[in-house]
Amino acid sequence: MPYEKPTPLQPISAEEFDQLISPFGPFESDPRVAVGVSGGADSLCLALLLNFWLRRRHGRVVALIVDHGLRQEAKREIKQLAKWLTGYKIEYHVLVWSDQKLRKSGQAAAREARYRLLTGWCRSAGVLHLALAHHRDDQVETHLLRKDRGSGSDGLASMPIVWEQDNVRLFRPLLSVPGERLRATLKSWDQCWVEDPSNDDPVFSRTHVRRRLAQLPQRRQEVAHIASMASEYAAARAEADEVTAVMLSQATQIHPAGFCWLDHRLFSEAPAGVGVRGLTQIILAVGGNKYGPRRDSLLLLYETLRRHQLTGGRTLGGCYIAPYGRAILLCREPCASGHVLDVLPGQCLVWDHRFQVTLLGRHSPSRDKFMVRRLGEHGWRTVKQKSVGNNERKLPLFVRYSLPALWDLDGLVAVPHLNYRGDANVGGTDLRFAARFRPRRAFAGPTFRGVDSLDVGGGNFK
Structure with a gap:
């Protein structure tokens, strides 16, 4: 087996982090940025990098620690993490996960619940930005997991670098950085971290993918190649989202009551790929779901709309779709x-x-x-x-x-x-x-401005 000679790992410098964070700007004056911190090397490194970066801009970072209550060691680890954060004068909050049912659920449901807990705190505290510490190795693992499951091009684009959820912007500034460089950065500061035993738990599919990657003869080169492929898929997804956003901004009218009108002519004239993508985004935003409807059902509805063959109302993805004058009405299905x-x-x-x-x-x-x-x-x-x-x-x-x-x-x-x-x-x-x-899924990703261009307030009663 060829021997892969290790190369010195450079810590992340302040100048490099400036470049990593710049695509997410500009930030407001005196910004507050929340970051999910577990005590592991990845999230702790991001919290400290953000702390140094924000202090130079008269802002501050807020560390959010989720207490899952699953392991006895967690209380001790949270106490140690709090001590580290206090030493850096970083504000922190411990969020207790009290949903007993979700504790026994799968990783996807648990992850979604954590995001709701984190974004819920941000929303109540008026914090607009939530940083997550996923890095290049995580992106590669996600790409391979989805490839194993037969995902399409959007799935192979893996984790998005930025998205919006519950009126909070979530972003991943370290998605292009190898995880070992984060550990090297902490070591350069003589900063310890907590090792999460679940990272080696064979019950999780991600653990098996991680072990596969570790056995590659030229691991660093091959991981870099896989990361490059995921980036190419992500670039294609971003381009498709941009084209779809333009179409939706011209063909839809969004109402503050949570429904939209779709211009039949403009929608029908759009290329098929753009039309299907746009229809998916509308159904996600209006229906409130995280994932789109089945592909075959979606394509059937798209063809019906494109051919002007929708003669009555029908439901899909929690939405009610019906012809309404010269337009198409898409609203929430009441019983859903x-x-x-x-x-x-x-x-x-x-x-x-x-x-x-x-x-x-x-x-x-x-x-x-x-x-x-x-x-x-x-x-x-x-x-x-x-x-x-x-x-x-x-x-x-x-x-x-x-x-x-x-x-x-x-x-x-x-x-x-x-x-x-x-x-x-x-x-x-x-x-x-x-x-x-404020739909969980924007009409065409964070680049779409259709909702922002309207007064979407529902008003008060007095």
Whole structure:
């Protein structure tokens, strides 16, 4: 077996990190950037690099530590990590993972739950940016895992370098850096780290891929080659996203109530690949799902729309799709938006993966139970008993049924998008409920500006 001569590993310099972080700028003045930190070499190195970088810009980094409660050693490790962070004067917060069911779930579900926990803290603290420490080795492993599963070109592009979730921007500045250089950087600072035993747990597929890579005769060269292939797929995905974003910005009108109109002619004239990609993005944004519908179902709907053969309503991916005049209506399927979310005054939460809901103001002890759920047919009958403006009545019926509404134990309290407030239900309180359309998946990735160009606020009731 050929011997791969090791080469000296250079720590990441301040100048190099400037170059790594520059694609994600510009940042606001005095920026605050959160970073998920486990205590492992990767996340600890990123936290320290960000700390040095932000202090030179009068900003600060905030370390977010997730306590999964799965290992007895975790408490000791978190205590040690907190001591290290305090030594660097880094603000940190420990987020306790309390969902017992998710603790027993698969890696994908657990990862999604961690992201919700991290972005939830960022949203409540007003932090716009969340940095993650995935590096080149992680990207290569992801590429090989997806290749083994038969993923298409988008899947082989592996992890995105930046995306938006729950109104927080997540980014990975170290995605082009080998993991061993992060450890070399910590060693240059005489900084220890925590080893995660799950990295060697054979129950995980990623562990087997990692072992395969370690046995390659020319590991560094071959890993670099695989990383280059993933980058090429990522560049192709980014280019396709850009073209799709242009088409969607011209062919769609996005409404603050969480639905959109699709221009039939412009959509039909787009190349097939762009049309299918755009339709997927709309369904993801309006339907609130993380993953798109089945490919065969999607292609069937696309061909039906392209050929102007949609004569009635149909559902796909949590969406209701129907012809509406000269356009196509895509809105949330009412019966699919049945999520009930308890909310307290002062909270800002995400409902149905689509709306950022906020409840502010005073409340009396007799009115201490509030929840957000869809308006539904019953709620719409209640609204109709009061005067509703013509503009609100123009909303398609299925849209009205799927709107976010505030309820208490006595009934309907408020529907911001219909300018409705049931004064009898709130007593002498001064509650203000707002709902803003902030889909989990943007209409065409972080480059799309269709939503930002509109006033997407749902308004308050006072």
